[in-house]
Amino acid sequence: MLASIAKKELVSALRDGRVMWSAAIFALMLVAALASAAQRYADISKEREAAQSIVNTQWQNQGEKNPHAAAHYGVYAFKPVTPLSFFDTGVSGFTGVSIWLEAHKQNFAEGEPARDATAIARFGELTGAFTLQMLLPLLVILLGFAAFAGEREQGTLRQVLAMGVSPVKLLFGKALGAAGAAGLFVVPVFLLGLIGLTLAPGGSAFIGHALVLVGVYTVYAAIFLFLTLAVSAAADSSRSALVIMVAFWAVSSVALPKVAADAARLVYATPTTVEFQKAIAADMENGIGGKTLDALVAERKEQTLRLYKTDAIEKLPINFQGIVLGLQEQVSNAVFDKHFGLLNGAFDKQKGVFEALTVLSPRLAVQMASMELAETSLGTHIGFAGQAETFRRSMIDTMNKAMTMNSTGANPDYRAGPELWAKVGAFTYTHQPLSKLLAGLGPSFMAMLLWLAASIVAGVLAARKLKALAS
Amino acid sequence: MFGIIFRQELRVLSGNRTWWAILGLLVLLTVAAALNGKARFEQMSATAAKLNQDEATTQTALKNSVQRYDANPVGDPPSVASPGNVGLSILGHYAVMRHDPLAPLSVGQSDVQPFYYRVTAHPSHTFLSASEIQNPLSQMTGSFDVAFVMIFVLPILIIAVSFDLMSREKEGGVLGLIAAQGVTLRTLILAKVAARALILVSLLLALVILSAVLVGAPFTPPVMTQLALWFAVIVGYAAFWFALAFLVNAMALPSVTNGVILANVWLLFVVVVPSIVNVVASTLYPAPSRVELTTEIREATEEADKEAASAREAYLFDHPELAGASAGAMDGFYIQVLATDAAVEKVVTPIMAEFEAQAEKREGVVALLQYTSPAIAAQQALNALVGTGNERFTDFVGQVLKFHGDWRGFFTGRIIKGQRLTAADFDAIPAFNYQAPGLTLAQGMAWGPIVFLLIAAVLLSAWAARRYRRYPVV
Numbered sequence: 001m002l003a004s005i006a007k008k009e010l011v012s013a014l015r016d017g018r019v020m021w022s023a024a025i026f027a028l029m030l031v032a033a034l035a036s037a038a039q040r041y042a043d044i045s046k047e048r049e050a051a052q053s054i055v056n057t058q059w060q061n062q063g064e065k066n067p068h069a070a071a072h073y074g075v076y077a078f079k080p081v082t083p084l085s086f087f088d089t090g091v092s093g094f095t096g097v098s099i100w101l102e103a104h105k106q107n108f109a110e111g112e113p114a115r116d117a118t119a120i121a122r123f124g125e126l127t128g129a130f131t132l133q134m135l136l137p138l139l140v141i142l143l144g145f146a147a148f149a150g151e152r153e154q155g156t157l158r159q160v161l162a163m164g165v166s167p168v169k170l171l172f173g174k175a176l177g178a179a180g181a182a183g184l185f186v187v188p189v190f191l192l193g194l195i196g197l198t199l200a201p202g203g204s205a206f207i208g209h210a211l212v213l214v215g216v217y218t219v220y221a222a223i224f225l226f227l228t229l230a231v232s233a234a235a236d237s238s239r240s241a242l243v244i245m246v247a248f249w250a251v252s253s254v255a256l257p258k259v260a261a262d263a264a265r266l267v268y269a270t271p272t273t274v275e276f277q278k279a280i281a282a283d284m285e286n287g288i289g290g291k292t293l294d295a296l297v298a299e300r301k302e303q304t305l306r307l308y309k310t311d312a313i314e315k316l317p318i319n320f321q322g323i324v325l326g327l328q329e330q331v332s333n334a335v336f337d338k339h340f341g342l343l344n345g346a347f348d349k350q351k352g353v354f355e356a357l358t359v360l361s362p363r364l365a366v367q368m369a370s371m372e373l374a375e376t377s378l379g380t381h382i383g384f385a386g387q388a389e390t391f392r393r394s395m396i397d398t399m400n401k402a403m404t405m406n407s408t409g410a411n412p413d414y415r416a417g418p419e420l421w422a423k424v425g426a427f428t429y430t431h432q433p434l435s436k437l438l439a440g441l442g443p444s445f446m447a448m449l450l451w452l453a454a455s456i457v458a459g460v461l462a463a464r465k466l467k468a469l470a471s
Numbered sequence: 472m473f474g475i476i477f478r479q480e481l482r483v484l485s486g487n488r489t490w491w492a493i494l495g496l497l498v499l500l501t502v503a504a505a506l507n508g509k510a511r512f513e514q515m516s517a518t519a520a521k522l523n524q525d526e527a528t529t530q531t532a533l534k535n536s537v538q539r540y541d542a543n544p545v546g547d548p549p550s551v552a553s554p555g556n557v558g559l560s561i562l563g564h565y566a567v568m569r570h571d572p573l574a575p576l577s578v579g580q581s582d583v584q585p586f587y588y589r590v591t592a593h594p595s596h597t598f599l600s601a602s603e604i605q606n607p608l609s610q611m612t613g614s615f616d617v618a619f620v621m622i623f624v625l626p627i628l629i630i631a632v633s634f635d636l637m638s639r640e641k642e643g644g645v646l647g648l649i650a651a652q653g654v655t656l657r658t659l660i661l662a663k664v665a666a667r668a669l670i671l672v673s674l675l676l677a678l679v680i681l682s683a684v685l686v687g688a689p690f691t692p693p694v695m696t697q698l699a700l701w702f703a704v705i706v707g708y709a710a711f712w713f714a715l716a717f718l719v720n721a722m723a724l725p726s727v728t729n730g731v732i733l734a735n736v737w738l739l740f741v742v743v744v745p746s747i748v749n750v751v752a753s754t755l756y757p758a759p760s761r762v763e764l765t766t767e768i769r770e771a772t773e774e775a776d777k778e779a780a781s782a783r784e785a786y787l788f789d790h791p792e793l794a795g796a797s798a799g800a801m802d803g804f805y806i807q808v809l810a811t812d813a814a815v816e817k818v819v820t821p822i823m824a825e826f827e828a829q830a831e832k833r834e835g836v837v838a839l840l841q842y843t844s845p846a847i848a849a850q851q852a853l854n855a856l857v858g859t860g861n862e863r864f865t866d867f868v869g870q871v872l873k874f875h876g877d878w879r880g881f882f883t884g885r886i887i888k889g890q891r892l893t894a895a896d897f898d899a900i901p902a903f904n905y906q907a908p909g910l911t912l913a914q915g916m917a918w919g920p921i922v923f924l925l926i927a928a929v930l931l932s933a934w935a936a937r938r939y940r941r942y943p944v945v
Binding site: 018022029036047048051054055058062063073076078090091093094095097098108110111112113114115116117118119120121122123124125126130134135138142145146150238239242243246247250254255257258259260261262264265266269270271272273274275276278343347350351354377378381 | 500507510511514518521522525579580583584600601602603604605606607608609610611612613614615619623624627631635726727728730731732734735738741742743745746747748749750752753758760761762763764765766769770773776777826830833834837846847850851854860861
C-alpha cells in the first residue's frame with residue numbers, strides 16, 4: 001500500500017509542470033554552484049600554497065642576520081582551503097586569509113575578501129550550501145503543499161479514505177513519493193559532487209565530511225517535507241497551506257538568522273579594535289602576576305648576575321638583551337592570551353545566541369552544522385589563528401634563545417644563518433579530525449533532530465485528524 | 472463604478488483579520504529594524520568620539536614635553552621632538568567618516584568597510600588594511616535593518632495580499648455575476664489593487680517617516696530630500712510587486728498556481744539573480760590577489776631592508792627607543808625607514824591602483840546589471856541614498872589618501888631637513904576634516920532604479936490590462 005501511494009505521488013509530481021520546472025532550475029543552480037566551487041578551489045588552493053611556499057623560501061633565504069632582525073621579519077601563515085570550503089563558504093568572506101607572524105605582536109588575519117566585493121554579495125553567495133539552504137525547502141514545499149489539501153479539494157481524498165487506507169500510511173507514502181521526486185534531481189547532483197570531490201587534489205580526505213553533509217541536508221529536506229505535509233493535512237485549503245509554508249520558510253530562513261546576528265551583537269558586545277589594542281597596551285604596562293616588565297627584568301638581571309658570579313651585564317658570557325626580549329614575549333604572550341581569550345569567549349557567547357535560535361529556525365541549525373563541516377566556521381578560523389600563534393611563539397623563542405646564547409660580548413657581530421632559519425620549520429595547518437568536528441556539532445545536531453521529530457509528530461497528528469471534506 | 476468597488480474593497484479590508492495582521496507585522500518589523508539600526512550606529516558614533524579624544528590627549532602630552540624643552544633648551548632635544556619618531560611611530564591621526572543621519576535605515580556596506588583609519592606617515596597600504604573587530608558570523612548573516620524589511624519582506628507581504636485577487640473571485644463563482652453588472656474586469660481588479668496599494672503606500676509613508684524619527688534624524692532639507700527619494704524607491708519597488716501580482720492574476724490560473732509562480736519570482740529576483748550577478752561581476756573584474764600582494768610587499772621590504780641593514784643595526788633592529796637616541800640621532804634611523812617605505816610603496820602603488828580600477832569596473836557592471844532584478848536596483852538605491860554603498864566608502868578612502876599626503880608631507884619634510892619639532896609645530900599638524908559628498912552622487916545612483924522600477928510597474932500593468940480583456944469569467 002505504502003509503495004502504491006508513493007508511486008502515485010511520484011507520478012503526479014513528475015507530471016506537474018510547475019514542480020518539474022522548479023526542480024530542474026534548482027538542480028541546474030546546484031550544478032553551477034558546484035562547478036564554480038571546483039574552479040575556485042583549484043585557483044585559490046594553488047595560490048595559497050604558492051604564497052606559503054614563497055614566504056617559507058623568503059624566510060629560509062633571508063641571508064645572514066641578527067636573530068632579532070629575523071624575528072621582526074617574521075613569516076606569514078596563509079589559511080589553507082579545502083574543496084568543501086567552496087561548497088559552503090561560511091564566514092570565509094569576512095575573515096582574513098593571512099596572518100603576519102612577527103616579534104612582539106599577535107596580529108589579526110588580514111585581507112577579508114568581502115572588502116573587495118560589491119554590495120550584491122550581501123544577498124548571498126552562489127554556493128552549493130546557499131542553494132540547498134534557500135531553494136531546497138521551497139522545492140519541497142512545492143512538492144508537498146497540495147498533498148492532502150489538494151486531494152481534498154478534488155474530492156479524491158474522500159475516496160481514498162473510504163477505501164480504508166490509514167491516514168498515517170498515506171502520510172508516509174506521500175512523503176516517500178515526494179522524496180523520490182526530489183531525489184531524482186538531487187541525488188545525481190550529490191553523486192556528481194562526491195565524484196568531483198574525490199577527483200579534487202586532497203579531496204578524498206573530506207569524503208567523510210561530505211557524507212555527513214549529505215545527511216545534514218537530507219534531514220533538512222525531511223524537516224520541511226513533514227512540516228509541509230502536516231500543514232497540508234491541517235489547512236483548510238491548499239492555498240492556505242502554501243501561504244503558511246512560504247511564510248514559515250521566509251521568516252525562519254531569511255529573517256531569523258539576521259535577528260540572531262543582531263541579538264548576539266547587542267547582548268554580548270565585542271570591543272572595538274581601538275579598545276582592544278588599548279586594553280592590551282594597558283596590560284603590557286601593568287605586566288603579569290603583579291610585576292611590570294621592568295621589575296621582571298630587574299629581578300632576572302640580579303639572578304643572572306648571581307648565577308654567573310659577576311657584577312656587570314657586559315661581563316656575562318651570554319647576551320642579556322636576548323633574555324629581556326624573552327621576558328618581553330613572556331609578558332606579551334600572557335596579555336595576548338588574556339585578551340584574545342576574552343574576545344574569542346565573546347564570539348563563543350554570540351555563537352551561543354545563534355545556537356539558541358536554532359529552536360526557531362531549522363535553516364540556522366543546518367547553516368551552523370554545514371559551515372563547521374566545510375571548515376569555514378568562525379571556530380575553524382580561530383583554530384587556524386591559534387595554530388599560527390603557537391608557531392609564532394616557538395619561532396620567536398628560537399630567535400631569542402639564539403640571540404642570548406650567541407650574540408655575546410665576545411662575539412658582538414654574531415649573525416645567524418640558514419641553519420637557524422631551518423630550525424623554525426614551515427608552518428603547516430593541521431585539520432581537525434572529523435570526530436572532533438562532530439563533537440562540536442552537538443547543539444546543531446540536537447536542534448535538527450528535534451525539528452525532524454517534531455515535524456514527523458506534527459505530520460502524524462495532522463494525518464490522524466485528517467478531514468475528508470472541506471469544512 | 473470604480474469608486475463603488477474601491478469603497479467596497481476598503482470596507483471589506485477593514486474587517487479582514489489577515490490584512491490587519493500583515494499590516495501589523497510590517498509595522499512591527501520596521502520599528503524593530505529601525506531601532507536595531509539605531510543601536511548599531513550609536514555604537515559607531517561612540518567609537519568615533521573616543522578616537523578623537525585619545526588622539527588629542529596624546530598630542531597634547533607630546534606638545535607639553537616639547538614645550539618644556541623649547542623653554543629651556545639644554546642638552547639634546549627629547550625623542551618626542553623627532554619628526555620621525557612622532558610621525559612614523561608615536562602619533563597617528565584617526566581620519567573618521569561621518570555617517571549620514573539616515574544611515575541606520577540601511578546598514579549597507581558599513582559593517583564591512585571601515586569608517587575610520589589611523590593615518591601615519593607610512594605608506595597608505597599599512598593602515599588601509601586595518602579593520603574593525605566584528606563577529607564574521609554576524610557580518611555573513613547581515614543586518615536586520617529597514618532596507619532589509621523593504622527589500623525582502625515587503626514583496627512577500629504584497630504577494631500574500633494579492634496573489635488571489637482575481638482568481639479567488641473566479642473560484643468563488645461571483646465573477647460572472649459581477650461581469651453581468653456591466654463592470655469591466657479591468658475596473659474590478661484595478662479598484663481592488665488600488666485599495667490595497669493606497670493603504671499600503673500610506674502606511675509605508677508613515678513607516679518611512681517614523682523610522683527616520685526613531686533613528687533620530689533631524690528633518691533638515693537635505694535629509695527630507697533623501698527621505699523623499701528613499702520613499703520613492705520603496706513605492707517603486709512595491710508598485711513593481713503589485714503590478715506583477717496584477718499580471719499573474721491576469722493569466723486566469725488557479726490561486727494556488729498564482730501563489731507558486733509569485734513565490735518563485737520572488738526567489739528568482741531576491742535570491743537567485745543577485746547571487747548570479749555577484750558571480751558575473753566578480754568573475755569579469757576580480758580583485759587582484761591580496762595573497763600575492765602580501766608576498767610582493769614582503770619581497771620589496773626585504774630588498775629595501777638589505778640596503779638599509781647597517782643603519783638598522785645601529786638602532787638595535789627597529790628599537791631606536793632602546794638605543795636611548797635623542798631626537799636628532801633618531802632621525803637618522805627614520806630616514807632609513809622612509810627609504811624602505813619608499814621602496815615598498817613603489818611596488819604597492821601599482822597593485823593598489825589595480826585594486827581600485829577593478830573595483831570601479833566591478834561597480835560599473837553592477838550599475839548595469841542592477842536592472843536584471845528590482846531587488847538589486849532597490850538595494851543599490853537605498854544604500855546610496857543614505858550613504859552606505861561602496862561608492863561612499865571609496866570617496867572616504869579618497870579623502871583619507873589626500874589627507875595622508877598632507878600628513879606625510881608635514882613630517883617627511885622635517886625628517887629629511889633634520890628639523891626638530893617645536894611646540895608650535897604640534898599646533899600645525901594637519902587634521903582630517905571629512906567632507907560628506909553632496910547629494911548629487913547619491914541622487915544620480917537613485918534616479919535610475921526609481922525610474923526603472925516605475926517603468927517596470929507600468930509595463931507589467933499595461934500588459935496585464937490587455938490580458939484582462941480576454942479573461943474568462945467562468
